[in-house]
Amino acid sequence: MSFCTNLGCLHPQNPDTSQFCASCGKPLLLKDRYRSLHQIGRGGFGRTFLAVDEHLPNKSKCVIKQLCYPATGENLRRVVQLFRQEAVHLNELQHRQIPQLLAHFEQEQQFYLVEELIPGQSLAQEFQEKGVFSATEIWQVLKDLLPVLQFVHSRQLIHRDIKPGNIMRRYPGQDLVLIDFGVAKQITATAFLHTGTTIGSPEYMSPEQTRGKAVPASDLYSLGVTCIYLLTGISPFDLFDVTSDRWAWRDYLPGGHGVSPHLGEILDKLLQNALSQRYQSATEVLQAINSDPQPARKKPVNTLISETGVDYHQLRDLLAGKKWQQADQVTWAVMCQALSKPVGSYLFSSEFQRFPCEDLQIIDELWTKYSQGHFGFSMQRQIYENCDRDFGRFCAAVGWNIPHSTALTQKLTFHISAPTGHLPSHLWAGGTQLWRHIGALAARLATCYDVVEID
């Protein structure tokens, strides 16, 4: 099929090889070269078409964006100038993860941008198919996209419309591609200036962009909103708690999904309303991602023998070798040693107040490090807090199926596919009041990290 791009055309469908539209008589090849096949999108700025480049021997596919503008006179001159200027900018964006601008031209008083077609699926479509993203997937989204934003911002450009629908996962290869720069929308907004057209998607837009002052950090904000939407599946409108003026995304994490304190901190800082509180650049976020988790809150563990004399080499080796079950057993053993109790003794809530912070941190950091944030006491504590310290909900979240069972009857999964926070298990807990012991461990962990912070 050949699709007529004339805005007023009543019957735009034409046969494959026609040169002129049978309905309105306009040429069907744009620039004598690009044949539109069908319309794939329509927005405030105009229409998008899937097209073929008839000049290329393989007639490769491309995307045509038609900018619609009602401007006249001085306004039109401004729009034309902006269009040309921005086409030059877009042309400078030569990056593997940005669709290449293939052509830009004006024809029949319409502006056109021709772009490389990215085969694949947007994250919005991916979300529709498979549901919420895990924390690991969100790390990957951040790590994949931040370098692209770094590149875009270094060219004094701002994307202005980052959202799941504008992030494509390319097939094959799986890398993420940032599509649909807000440039086209910006031009149209200029044409419609006095009608108050906004560029971008309100749900994902930073406060300063809403007021018409987009800066590079506005893209970072939208990326943060994208992440919390993908993590929770809740519309950003509902994730923002207007009464307390904060993003309440943690309250909506599905059961079994935890977010490490490190990732949580990064998301929170991306989502700051005040520009001064937010990350200033993509580079700054990448540095935070690559830094030691929570650098300000705890000293990095640089010893495998604690001051109490407990040797953690064996635990480290087992975790590094992904021998989760043996590591779980050894975790119980080192916990006993840290409290100077015989290996195999049960631990009770009252004992956690004197649990040496250094030992607790070493155990926690080793689990966190070798499971890439999937297991560990910190993760368990985070989930416990997310569940409002409701022990039943906590057990459901981490996949401990019987809240009141003893370790002997508990069915555990010793694999990285287990729910987040599943391990270390509660092997160590004595008596029947498991909820009390877990609460005490969580409280001790919080104290330990805070004590280090005061240091």
Ligand SMILES: [Zn+2]
């Ligand atoms: Zn026509």
